[in-house]
Amino acid sequence: MYLNNYQLPIKKETLTLILLFVFSALIRIPIILIYGDTSLENEWRVIVENLKIHGTLAFSYYDANLKELLLPNVLMPPLYAYYLYFFSFLNLEEQNYIQLILFSQILLSSISIVIFYKINKIFFTKNISFYSSILFSLIPLHLYACGQISSISLQIFFTILFFYFFFQLSEKKNLLSIFFLSFIGGLLLLLRGEFIAILLLSLLFLLFFFRLSIKNIILILLITLITISPYLIRNIVVFEKIIITKSLGLNLWKGNNPKSTVEGYEEFDNELIKKINSIPKNKYYGINYDNVFLEQAKKNIKENPKKYFTLFIKKFISFLFIDVNSSNPNYYNPLHYLPILILSITSLIGIILSDKKSNKLNYLILVFFINIIIFSIFFILPRYKLAIISLQIIFTTVLIDYIRKRFFPPIHK
Numbered sequence: 001m002y003l004n005n006y007q008l009p010i011k012k013e014t015l016t017l018i019l020l021f022v023f024s025a026l027i028r029i030p031i032i033l034i035y036g037d038t039s040l041e042n043e044w045r046v047i048v049e050n051l052k053i054h055g056t057l058a059f060s061y062y063d064a065n066l067k068e069l070l071l072p073n074v075l076m077p078p079l080y081a082y083y084l085y086f087f088s089f090l091n092l093e094e095q096n097y098i099q100l101i102l103f104s105q106i107l108l109s110s111i112s113i114v115i116f117y118k119i120n121k122i123f124f125t126k127n128i129s130f131y132s133s134i135l136f137s138l139i140p141l142h143l144y145a146c147g148q149i150s151s152i153s154l155q156i157f158f159t160i161l162f163f164y165f166f167f168q169l170s171e172k173k174n175l176l177s178i179f180f181l182s183f184i185g186g187l188l189l190l191l192r193g194e195f196i197a198i199l200l201l202s203l204l205f206l207l208f209f210f211r212l213s214i215k216n217i218i219l220i221l222l223i224t225l226i227t228i229s230p231y232l233i234r235n236i237v238v239f240e241k242i243i244i245t246k247s248l249g250l251n252l253w254k255g256n257n258p259k260s261t262v263e264g265y266e267e268f269d270n271e272l273i274k275k276i277n278s279i280p281k282n283k284y285y286g287i288n289y290d291n292v293f294l295e296q297a298k299k300n301i302k303e304n305p306k307k308y309f310t311l312f313i314k315k316f317i318s319f320l321f322i323d324v325n326s327s328n329p330n331y332y333n334p335l336h337y338l339p340i341l342i343l344s345i346t347s348l349i350g351i352i353l354s355d356k357k358s359n360k361l362n363y364l365i366l367v368f369f370i371n372i373i374i375f376s377i378f379f380i381l382p383r384y385k386l387a388i389i390s391l392q393i394i395f396t397t398v399l400i401d402y403i404r405k406r407f408f409p410p411i412h413k
């Protein structure tokens with residue numbers, strides 16, 4: 001009898017996790033079948049084909065004699081390209097190949113919902129955590145992401161995993177949590193260059209607020225370095241520089257040029273075209289290409305700092321709430337902007353009401369605002385909102401939990 005009583009909660013918990021996974025997967029399948037991408041486009045196709053044919057991560061350039069030159073990639077983080085390349089080994093027809101990638105993203109997205117539930121349970125009851133996870137699963141932008149050939153699905157998956165092992169490590173301080181946190185952190189560095197800021201913040205929190213030893217901090221750095229080392233070594237050999245990606249200048253220019261909006265602007269004027277055309281077509285092309293934009297962006301900001309600071313504030317507010325001047329017509333669908341706007345407002349209230357003595361919530365609050373600041377320095381595309389949606393749902397749940405405790409306290413007999 002005692003054994004049965006002990007096993008029952010475990011069984012219920014397992015059923016909850018299975019339900020979340022199955023529900024999340026099933027509602028995404030029609031999305032990718034109806035709205036999903038049907039082919040590799042632009043840079044993804046070129047990079048994957050060069051990996052398959054030449055075994056190198058590179059862009060193609062054709063000279064005046066139509067001779068193909070391979071220009072080693074340094075502009076794009078490599079992880080998603082290798083993710084696409086992994087599925088190419090099956091030699092499927094393109095339509096089936098794309099469908100397999102999208103179904104794999106459904107799998108990752110559904111797993112992330114399960115992990116998100118576990119994170120919520122750190123702060124809330126099981127019931128509240130369950131409904132919070134259902135909400136995360138149903139956000140239209142999150143549903144649609146699985147159907148895109150884009151790194152955003154991997155980013156959400158690994159970010160949720162990173163948070164989970166961060167909190168595991170903050171409590172248990174065991175070697176397994178150290179390994180997974182470090183390994184996932186390394187993968188995120190290969191996926192999003194700006195993650196370096198989140199990683200450094202996480203290490204500082206672990207050191208000063210969760211009292212992780214210096215030895216373990218060094219171990220995290222070491223494992224993270226080992227994770228990224230194959231690509232890092234490749235770049236050192238090819239470019240003689242210690243870099244993972246070199247796209248700061250291009251992204252900074254997109255968000256800080258005379259025609260930039262919240263979503264950026266990327267049509268080149270004649271002066272830029274001349275500078276780009278003058279770049280030697282050699283292995284340093286990507287680095288020099290980015291440097292052209294970096295110098296131009298710095299020049300723009302220095303010449304008119306007030307204009308670009310105002311634009312930064314506008315991007316910050318648009319990312320925090322919604323972009324009222326979006327060029328994407330689907331942005332104004334109520335199914336998209338209403339959940340986004342409501343979560344934006346309720347999450348801010350939740351941040352204000354959150355327990356400021358909770359180091360875990362304080363950590364998430366800082367991650368939230370650092371994300372907004374980083375994206376606002378560059379530019380804001382609609383899908384970027386997914387980088388903070390999970391955090392907004394947690395802070396919204398803080399508000400809901402506050403209301404529950406304040407106005408509907410439990411009745412004690």
